Structures are given as C-alpha cells and as structure tokens.
Amino acid sequence: xxxxxxxxxxxxxxxxxxxxxxxxxxxxxxxxxxxxxxxxxxxxxxxxxxxxxxxxxxxxxxxxxxxxxxxxxxxxxxxxxxxxxxxxxxxxxxxxxxxxxxxxxxxxxxxxxxxxxxxxxxxxxxxxxxxxxxxxxxxxxxxxxxxxxxxxxxxxxxxxxxxxxxxxxxxxxxxxxxxxxxxxxxxxxxxxxxxxxxxxxxxxxxxxxxxxxxxxxxxxxxxxxxxxxxxxxxxxxxxxxxxxxxxxxxxxx
Numbered sequence: 001x002x003x004x005x006x007x008x009x010x011x012x013x014x015x016x017x018x019x020x021x022x023x024x025x026x027x028x029x030x031x032x033x034x035x036x037x038x039x040x041x042x043x044x045x046x047x048x049x050x051x052x053x054x055x056x057x058x059x060x061x062x063x064x065x066x067x068x069x070x071x072x073x074x075x076x077x078x079x080x081x082x083x084x085x086x087x088x089x090x091x092x093x094x095x096x097x098x099x100x101x102x103x104x105x106x107x108x109x110x111x112x113x114x115x116x117x118x119x120x121x122x123x124x125x126x127x128x129x130x131x132x133x134x135x136x137x138x139x140x141x142x143x144x145x146x147x148x149x150x151x152x153x154x155x156x157x158x159x160x161x162x163x164x165x166x167x168x169x170x171x172x173x174x175x176x177x178x179x180x181x182x183x184x185x186x187x188x189x190x191x192x193x194x195x196x197x198x199x200x201x202x203x204x205x206x207x208x209x210x211x212x213x214x215x216x217x218x219x220x221x222x223x224x225x226x227x228x229x230x231x232x233x234x235x236x237x238x239x240x241x242x243x244x245x246x247x248x249x250x251x252x253x
Contacts, residue, residue: 007089014092015131022133024141028176028212031146033118034220045224047232048139050082051240058084062097063240064104065103065232066117072224072231076115079243080247093129095140105143106107119146119212121232123222126183126217126238128191128207130157140210147209148217149191150230154205159185169193170203177222179203192218200228 019045021116033041033179037226045067050060059081068074082100086092101122125134126149134154136149154162160182169180175197182205191207208214224230 009089010087011089011092012169014089014095017095018092018133018138021138021141022131025133025137026164026211027127027208027213028211029213029216031118034146034212034216039069039220039223042118044075044115044117045220045232046071046105046120046145047123047234047236048104048120049123049233049236049240050097050100051210051237051244053244057088060084060100061240061243062100062104063236063243064101064108065235065239066108066115067224067232067235070223072226074235076108076112077235077239078107078250079239080104081243081247093124093137094133097124097135098138098142098187101139102142103144106161117145119148119220120209121148121150121221121230123150123152123233123237124207125149125151125155125205126191126207126209127214128155128157128160128205132190134207134209136207136209144211146211148212148221149205149207149209151205151207152229154193158190162189170195170201173201173203176225179206182207189214194218194221196222196225196230197228202228204228204230 048067049063052060062082064078086096122136126136136147140147176198179192179194180187193203206218
C-alpha cells in the first residue's frame with residue numbers, strides 16, 4: 001500500500017468518526033448561566049492551546065488553564081509536553097490535538113474536580129469547518145463540556161473568503177463587541193467575526209463548539225477579552241510558549 005492510499009484510508013476513517021461524533025453535537029444553550037445576561041452562575045472558564053517547538057510539528061506543549069469568572073484570574077494550570085502521533089491532514093487537526101487536551105481535562109477532573117471548567121474556549125474552530133466539526137466540536141463532544149471555538153485567522157471554507165466584501169465588513173466593525181455573521185454558500189451561519197476589543201481592528205472568528213448557542217458564544221468570548229484574544233486562550237498560549245522558551249531555549253521556541 002502506498003503512502004497516499006494509506007492517507008486516503010485514514011481520511012475515510014476520520015470522516016466516518018467525525019460524522020458519528022457530529023450527530024452528538026448540541027448547538028444550543030444547555031446551562032442556566034448561558035441564559036443569564038451577566039452569565040450569573042458561571043465561575044470557571046477553561047482555555048486550551050498547543051504550542052510547538054519551532055521547526056518541530058510532532059513535539060508540543062499541551063496547555064490547560066482554568067480562570068475565575070468574571071475576574072479572569074488563573075485558578076489552575078496544567079502544562080505537559082506531548083508527542084503527536086497522528087499525521088497532519090488539513091481539516092482533521094482535531095485528531096492530532098484533541099487527545100492531549102482531553103487528557104488534561106481528565107487529569108483535572110480526577111485531581112481537583114471542583115476546578116473543572118464550566119465552559120472551555122478553544123484556540124481553533126468549531127462549526128466553522130470543512131465538515132462543520134472542528135477542534136472545538138471534537139473536544140466538546142468527547143469531554144461533554146460546553147466549548148467555544150475562537151480562531152485568530154479566517155478559515156476560507158464554504159464560500160467564506162477574504163473577499164473585498166469581507167474586508168469591508170471588518171472595516172465596518174466600529175467598536176468592541178460588534179460582529180457580523182460568517183454565512184456559508186448554503187445560507188447557514190457557521191460563526192461570527194467579532195471585534196473583540198476597541199483597540200484591535202482585526203477580528204477573531206467565533207463558532208459553536210458544543211452545548212452553547214452562537215449568540216451566547218460570541219457574548220461570552222467578548223466578555224473574556226482584555227485584549228484581542230480572549231483571556232483563557234491568551235493565558236494558555238502565554239504559558240505554553242513560556243514553558244517551551246525555558247525548557248527548549250536552544251530551539252528558539
């Protein structure tokens with residue numbers, strides 16, 4: 001069997017797994033705090049991220065942080081070096097990264113269950129994905145936790161592109177909290193571009209991961225933003241990069 005056919009076989013297997021998991025996806029609010037204008041009852045919010053050693057796409061630092069809400073102070077952090085075993089295939093990032101993020105949540109649930117987050121912000125996409133099942137959906141369904149996908153860059157998919165129209169929509173976002181829908185060719189809204197800070201004109205791209213509605217996901221993301229990137233993801237990114245800088249200085253991580 002050639003390498004190509006092996007990859008094709010893997011893609012078929014992963015597509016099947018995604019389709020099965022997709023059936024379990026919940027695209028609406030399920031928790032009382034989500035329905036509250038002030039998110040009353042929300043106390044712990046998680047952030048996850050993977051940072052790679054520069055020039056190495058196999059060894060990574062998997063990071064989980066749990067922040068208090070609404071103060072956004074770090075209550076818990078889990079940092080672990082991991083070796084990714086699945087190959088990188090576009091559209092299937094979740095199969096590379098989810099196992100290690102899920103393990104971090106499971107370690108927390110076992111050691112300090114009282115600190116388990118009530119929702120997790122994921123550095124990546126949710127429904128805004130080739131098969132409407134990105135990393136945030138994958139992690140959400142497997143962890144059974146509400147999840148939100150927050151991507152820093154636009155995934156050009158389902159007819160959503162960096163067109164002149166898209167750029168003009170971004171330019172029309174006047175202040176933090178302003179947003180516009182990411183509408184697929186089919187007419188389905190798969191996410192929203194959010195101006196997350198008055199100081200940042202470049203939006204983030206928010207989409208449903210699991211057990212939350214899009215409007216609530218956008219509102220929650222904005223409420224977590226001191227800067228462009230929401231604080232749970234920002235703290236996870238800072239801590240994972242710092243770990244690599246300290247432990248792999250010669251790699252210029």
